[in-house]
């Protein structure tokens with residue numbers, strides 16, 4: 001068996017090779033960037049990144065390597081983020097403030113080195129993209145406990161920006177405070193849903209009787225708790241760390257399979273990856289007529305296209321109780337069977353994006 005010094009010497013040798021290989025990779029990436037600039041094509045290609053991760057996972061598994069698919073993904077997402085920055089530094093707008101769960105989601109996809117812009121509302125993210133002040137936007141779309149984020153759905157219906165990727169992120173809450181003892185805590189800040197998700201924890205620790213102050217985001221809660229030694233925040237542990245509030249308890253949520261789905265927004269169409277989802281918005285012409293939605297959905301069934309989500313929204317225009325439907329299904333908009341279905345309903349359907357199916 002090798003000694004620690006021998007192991008470290010070997011690690012140093014291997015790291016030298018890794019850096020040399022990464023530099024060689026980045027030389028090629030730079031050329032890809034030039035080609036893309038000439039043809040004015042999109043830098044971020046989620047379907048290509050997925051194909052690379054899948055291929056490398058297979059190679060690693062079949063050669064008995066120690067890296068599993070999550071490890072390969074974690075390493076390569078950072079490599080892709082550096083590569084994209086080299087091709088063209090692109091700004092990413094997200095629903096802030098810094099340390100929000102959306103910020104965490106954005107960093108998990110765009111890495112630590114990107115240029116981020118924290119914005120105060122989902123609408124501001126859409127507006128920033130429409131005005132080309134950022135290339136990408138990251139917004140929440142639904143939570144496994146609380147359901148859909150209506151504001152995101154409504155804005156997708158009105159805006160020209162497209163969904164280019166989805167990602168699912170487990171949501172864990174931390175309890176952070178500068179108070180030395182729990183019984184010194186007089187108030188707790190969080191987003192309204194933060195309190196709802198941690199009810200059992202609050203009762204168990206006698207914290208259901210202190211004042212609960214709902215604020216716009218869990219990150220804002222951490223900012224407020226940082227300034228007040230008699231306060232606590234229910235927030236992400238990243239926000240607690242960022243704003244210097246010690247975390248007293250982690251994972252305090254009542255159910256531990258809580259997850260949020262986020263959309264990455266931009267202005268281009270992805271290629272087909274073979275494992276895609278598509279989101280559309282449907283305004284049925286005869287929505288008041290019995291069976292209008294059923295007939296529409298029957299066409300999906302006949303074409304053997306599986307739906308993964310359908311959500312109705314009030315149309316809010318002046319046709320009384322009009323509705324539109326947000327529908328997710330498996331497949332890419334450019335696949336022939338989907339094209340023929342969409343063309344049949346062209347007057348009613350708005351395409352919102354086709355993107356590689358995300359996994360939790």
Ligand SMILES: O=C(O)C(=O)C[C@]1(C(=O)O)C=C[C@@H](O)C=C1
Nearest residue numbers: 032043044045046048049080083
């Ligand atoms: O293949 C491309 O289109 C690239 O730009 C290269 C690369 C990579 O690093 O492999 C980088 C960014 C894209 O999102 C996909 C892949």
